[in-house]
Amino acid sequence: MPADLSELQNELNPEQFKAVTQINGAFLIIAGAGSGKTRVITFRIAHMLNSGVPQSAILALTFTNKAAREMEERIKELTGKKLPLLTVSTFHAFGVRILRQDISKLGYRENFSIYDETDRNALIKETGRELRYSPEAMDIYKIGILISDIKTGRKRWNSENEMYKQLYEGYQEGLKLYNAVDFDDLITLPIKLFREHPDVLQSYKNRYKYIMVDEFQDTSHQQYEFMKLLAENNVAVVGDDDQSIYSWRGADYENIINFEKDFKDVQEIRLEQNYRSTGTILAAANGVIKHNTNRKDKELWSGNGEGKPIEIYMPENEATEADFIIETIQSICVTDKRKYDDFCVLMRANTQSRAIEEAFLSQNIPYTMSGGTSFFQRKEIKDIISYLRVISNHDDDVNLLRIINTPRRGIGRATIEKLNEIAKNLGCSLWDAINALLDVGDDEADLFMEGQAGSAPSKYDDFSDESFSEGTKQSLKAFVELIEGNKSMLGGHGLAKKVRKMVEDIRYFDYLIAENPKSEKAARFKYLNIESLIGSIERWENNPESGEPTLYNYLNRITLLSRDDMDDEEDQGKVNLMTIHASKGLEFPVVFIAGTEEGLIPHGRAVDEGGEAAVEEERRLFYVAITRARDKLLISSCKNRRHMQSTVECQPSRFLDEIPPNLVEYHEREKEVDADTALAFLQQMKKKFQAPIVPGF
DNA sequence: CGTCTCCAGGTTTTT
DNA sequence: CCTGGAGACG
Numbered sequence: 001m002p003a004d005l006s007e008l009q010n011e012l013n014p015e016q017f018k019a020v021t022q023i024n025g026a027f028l029i030i031a032g033a034g035s036g037k038t039r040v041i042t043f044r045i046a047h048m049l050n051s052g053v054p055q056s057a058i059l060a061l062t063f064t065n066k067a068a069r070e071m072e073e074r075i076k077e078l079t080g081k082k083l084p085l086l087t088v089s090t091f092h093a094f095g096v097r098i099l100r101q102d103i104s105k106l107g108y109r110e111n112f113s114i115y116d117e118t119d120r121n122a123l124i125k126e127t128g129r130e131l132r133y134s135p136e137a138m139d140i141y142k143i144g145i146l147i148s149d150i151k152t153g154r155k156r157w158n159s160e161n162e163m164y165k166q167l168y169e170g171y172q173e174g175l176k177l178y179n180a181v182d183f184d185d186l187i188t189l190p191i192k193l194f195r196e197h198p199d200v201l202q203s204y205k206n207r208y209k210y211i212m213v214d215e216f217q218d219t220s221h222q223q224y225e226f227m228k229l230l231a232e233n234n235v236a237v238v239g240d241d242d243q244s245i246y247s248w249r250g251a252d253y254e255n256i257i258n259f260e261k262d263f264k265d266v267q268e269i270r271l272e273q274n275y276r277s278t279g280t281i282l283a284a285a286n287g288v289i290k291h292n293t294n295r296k297d298k299e300l301w302s303g304n305g306e307g308k309p310i311e312i313y314m315p316e317n318e319a320t321e322a323d324f325i326i327e328t329i330q331s332i333c334v335t336d337k338r339k340y341d342d343f344c345v346l347m348r349a350n351t352q353s354r355a356i357e358e359a360f361l362s363q364n365i366p367y368t369m370s371g372g373t374s375f376f377q378r379k380e381i382k383d384i385i386s387y388l389r390v391i392s393n394h395d396d397d398v399n400l401l402r403i404i405n406t407p408r409r410g411i412g413r414a415t416i417e418k419l420n421e422i423a424k425n426l427g428c429s430l431w432d433a434i435n436a437l438l439d440v441g442d443d444e445a446d447l448f449m450e451g452q453a454g455s456a457p458s459k460y461d462d463f464s465d466e467s468f469s470e471g472t473k474q475s476l477k478a479f480v481e482l483i484e485g486n487k488s489m490l491g492g493h494g495l496a497k498k499v500r501k502m503v504e505d506i507r508y509f510d511y512l513i514a515e516n517p518k519s520e521k522a523a524r525f526k527y528l529n530i531e532s533l534i535g536s537i538e539r540w541e542n543n544p545e546s547g548e549p550t551l552y553n554y555l556n557r558i559t560l561l562s563r564d565d566m567d568d569e570e571d572q573g574k575v576n577l578m579t580i581h582a583s584k585g586l587e588f589p590v591v592f593i594a595g596t597e598e599g600l601i602p603h604g605r606a607v608d609e610g611g612e613a614a615v616e617e618e619r620r621l622f623y624v625a626i627t628r629a630r631d632k633l634l635i636s637s638c639k640n641r642r643h644m645q646s647t648v649e650c651q652p653s654r655f656l657d658e659i660p661p662n663l664v665e666y667h668e669r670e671k672e673v674d675a676d677t678a679l680a681f682l683q684q685m686k687k688k689f690q691a692p693i694v695p696g697f
Numbered sequence: 698c699g700t701c702t703c704c705a706g707g708t709t710t711t712t
Numbered sequence: 713c714c715t716g717g718a719g720a721c722g
Binding site: 063064065090091092093116117141183184186187245246248249348349350351405408410411412413414415469471472559560561579580581582600603604605606621 | 700708
């Protein structure tokens with residue numbers, strides 16, 4: 001980056017220059033797709049550093065880990081400095097940092113667990129059962145959303161939902177008892193901390209004098225509150241209302257309007273020149289987005305040439321769609337000398353990936369799938385992580401329940417029920433209940449279950465004459481010893497090694513084989529995932545930038561990660577496959593949008609639940625998809641698609657009609673035979689050309 | 698009391 | 713296809 005301003009001025013357009021060099025005051029930077037936003041943010045930070053702002057005074061908040069990592073890397077590249085004190089982080093990760101520091105002030109202990117959605121739902125289910133909610137009333141999925149909405153202030157109690165108030169309170173008590181926080185808490189608890197402890201807030205305010213928020217249109221109300229507490233008046237928020245695609249998660253682009261009210265003398269800077277896409281692609285994007293009524297009016301323009309037409313295909317079903325994508329990739333590789341990583345296939349929903357991935361696999365085309373079911377959501381990974389969580393926080397009931405009998409060790413439902421009773425009566429975690437039981441004889445265990453002295457035992461009569469068999473107690477004891485035997489993981493080095501040893505000790509591979517009797521391959525695959533987890537732990541602990549490689553630090557980190565945050569292998573030379581949501585902020589020379597059908601985009605469920613507002617959000621999603629493309633855009637809409645068991649007929653998405661027709665070439669699908677012949681031919685070509693095409697050769 | 702087997706249902710997007 | 717739950721069995 002050029003150090004002197006006049007040179008900088010040459011590299012940037014006037015608006016960009018202003019956004020980069022004006023650092024004092026409040027700025028609302030409206031940055032259209034492809035307008036060099038990332039460049040502006042990174043230059044801006046570099047410029048601050050050059051102007052003598054200390055790195056520790058800068059806080060840049062992003063939406064995804066990927067964005068944070070990329071931004072940090074680019075700033076380091078630009079400045080050639082190490083910048084260990086610069087804070088570039090997601091809101092959630094920053095929240096974790098704050099809580100790690102001061103959560104004890106809120107009555108939690110420092111080894112708190114972070115619950116993801118699965119954990120949260122398990123706790124809701126458990127709480128609901130304890131409170132005797134009827135099974136019909138327990139739509140966990142919906143209740144989870146309700147709880148999140150209430151917690152973040154998106155909804156209030158009303159006559160319709162107040163029956164869950166008790167459940168909500170029980171859930172909160174459970175979290176506290178287990179020393180756990182959920183994702184929403186990662187924002188709400190820091191806010192609470194700041195409000196109740198002004199001195200803590202002040203210490204952060206003293207440090208962070210310059211705050212920047214990327215993807216501002218996707219911040220939630222809570223996140224905005226959080227930022228507002230922290231910020232004095234040197235704030236720059238960067239966003240684009242047309243790319244707001246997370247309202248379902250509480251994103252509220254009203255924040256853009258509030259920002260102009262809440263901060264003094266807000267200056268608005270608009271970046272409307274697109275440097276990314278061809279004129280054709282941009283015109284298509286503009287044509288689509290202008291159908292939205294609720295938006296800041298703007299039109300992107302581009303100095304790039306007109307470019308190639310957009311192609312729309314109508315394949316028979318998702319299998320032929322996948323074939324079409326692959327054929328096209330192969331042929332563009334040859335004609336335009338493209339590499340595999342120049343391509344990106346976008347989907348609305350993760351479920352679409354299966355057919356496409358299968359085709360890539362069978363054709364031996366390297367690809368990376370980002371987003372998708374998070375690596376850390378996989379059952380086998382969650383199992384191992386649960387062990388680590390319990391080792392780090394014994395009171396974490398949700399994770400303890402997950403592993404207490406996985407692999408099988410003879411602790412079944414009845415035992416767990418009884419332990420639950422003890423825990424409830426003692427007001428303690430399951431771990432403490434187990435230890436209380438093991439510490440005393442059977443007789444006293446009965447006492448636990450009858451309730452404390454004086455309380456009416458009637459409710460627990462069922463249990464009063466039952467006791468724990470010697471075998472069960474042995475199993476429990478073995479479990480306790482296993483967990484305690486691994487406490488060396490908490491400190492010291494060689495975490496990866498210790499984890500590997502534990503996985504062997506619990507004979508997890510045998511368990512996988514037993515659980516997947518039909519397919520040893522599946523068991524192997526799962527085991528490989530665990531190996532890959534251990535590999536990532538190893539890399540993490542050997543990475544000097546990770547900070548102290550303690551188990552806590554590791555656990556705090558990974559709950560917030562998705563799969564592509566972990567993969568360390570090079571994605572170079574691979575076709576990119578991802579959801580549209582995951583593609584935000586990225587760009588590719590050639591983009592496919594697969595499954596552009598009514599019901600998928602706009603998504604049927606979204607329309608059902610959100611009506612016209614949801615259609616507008618889906619349209620923004622489609623807009624985001626289009627604007628990822630630099631050079632060439634291809635869209636496909638299947639005539640049929642397998643949905644669950646049956647095949648359903650599909651209509652092309654209404655958004656296709658919104659693309660100005662003069663930009664588009666429509667293709668009807670040729671006959672199957674032709675396609676097969678073409679594919680065979682392309683296979684031949686591929687073999688011939690493989691050497692020069694595949695990067696790295 | 699724990700485990701195994703079979704069956705139904707299904708969750709759009711992500712920190 | 714995969715997960716989780718219910719019920720039968722040992």
